[in-house]
Amino acid sequence: AQTVTQSQPEMSVQEAETVTLSCTYDTSESNYYLFWYKQPPSRQMILVIRQEAYKQQNATENRFSVNFQKAAKSFSLKISDSQLGDTAMYFCAFMGLNTDKLIFGTGTRLQVFP
Amino acid sequence: NAGVTQTPKFRVLKTGQSMTLLCAQDMNHEYMYWYRQDPGMGLRLIHYSVGEGTTAKGEVPDGYNVSRLKKQNFLLGLESAAPSQTSVYFCASSYSLGLAGKYNEQFFGPGTRLTVL
Numbered sequence: 001a002q003t004v005t006q007s008q009p010e011m012s013v014q015e016a017e018t019v020t021l022s023c024t025y026d027t028s029e030s031n032y033y034l035f036w037y038k039q040p041p042s043r044q045m046i047l048v049i050r051q052e053a054y055k056q057q058n059a060t061e062n063r064f065s066v067n068f069q070k071a072a073k074s075f076s077l078k079i080s081d082s083q084l085g086d087t088a089m090y091f092c093a094f095m096g097l098n099t100d101k102l103i104f105g106t107g108t109r110l111q112v113f114p
Numbered sequence: 115n116a117g118v119t120q121t122p123k124f125r126v127l128k129t130g131q132s133m134t135l136l137c138a139q140d141m142n143h144e145y146m147y148w149y150r151q152d153p154g155m156g157l158r159l160i161h162y163s164v165g166e167g168t169t170a171k172g173e174v175p176d177g178y179n180v181s182r183l184k185k186q187n188f189l190l191g192l193e194s195a196a197p198s199q200t201s202v203y204f205c206a207s208s209y210s211l212g213l214a215g216k217y218n219e220q221f222f223g224p225g226t227r228l229t230v231l
Contacts, residue, residue, distance in 0.1 A: 009154075045157075045204065045222035091156055100145050100164075100208055101172070102220060104156035 002027045004094050006105035013082045014113050020067075021077045021108045023092030031097040034068065034075045039089040039107075048090070051075065079110075087112045116140055118223035120205050126229045127195045135190040135226050137205030144210035146188035147172075147220065148180060150201040157204060163188055164210065195230045202227050 003026045013019035025034070036048040051059045051068050058066050063083075067076045079086055092105040121136040137146065144165050149157040159172030163182040177199060179191045188207075192199060205223040 004156075043202065043225045045206075047219060050219075100147075100210075100218065100220070101159055101162070102157070104158070106154055106156045 002094050002103050004092050004103055004105035006092055006108050008108045010109045012111045012113060015082055015084060017082055018078060018080045019082055021090050023075045023105055025073050025075065025094050029096050033095040035093040036077045037091045037093060039091065082112045084112050086110060118205055118207055118221050120223040120226050122226060124227050128231050129196060131195050132193050135203055137188045137223060138186055139207040140186060141207065143207035145208045147206040148190045149204045151204060152201050197230045200228060200230045
């Protein structure tokens with residue numbers, strides 16, 4: 001069975017600085033998808049970025065980028081130029097190639113300070 | 115286009131009471147899902163449906179039932195609520211896989227906060 005682990009329950013960063021959130025996962029599959037979701041205080045789940053395991057190039061979406069290390073089964077999220085609106089829970093998630101089931105980590109609460 | 119909506123947004127039940135949570139989507143998605151979110155545990159899949167009239171168990175199905183009588187609606191029922199079912203419930207929907215391995219984004223509703231006393 002696949003598992004997703006986020007070892008940082010809470011993180012904080014000052015506005016305009018860079019922060020990296022960690023995620024590791026375990027799977028026997030060779031092809032899959034990985035995601036980072038953001039959950040602000042409104043509770044809405046928002047897809048931040050996704051990575052296809054068969055692509056070597058790390059995904060980037062504006063200030064958000066990932067460091068995908070397939071051999072190490074590591075998938076970290078880097079937020080550059082942090083903004084107050086980035087304050088939220090961040091969830092790492094895994095999806096196998098032939099299934100629509102998302103497996104979530106336990107989340108990291110990020111606080112951005114002025 | 116409302117996306118995924120959930121009714122109600124908040125509910126308080128007493129132990130043993132029953133209730134139904136309604137999820138509706140207007141994106142013509144085939145797949146629909148129910149998750150629960152508990153502190154320190156992330157989101158866990160309760161039940162899901164791959165089409166009208168079909169349902170399947172997820173990771174934590176005990177104590178819940180579901181029905182998908184119409185493509186746009188997915189109902190989650192609690193027949194006899196227990197305090198352990200106090201949680202935030204999320205519904206999501208997506209297109210079907212289509213070609214094997216084709217990714218389809220899951221769209222989430224705003225959640226329902228349920229408290230069982």
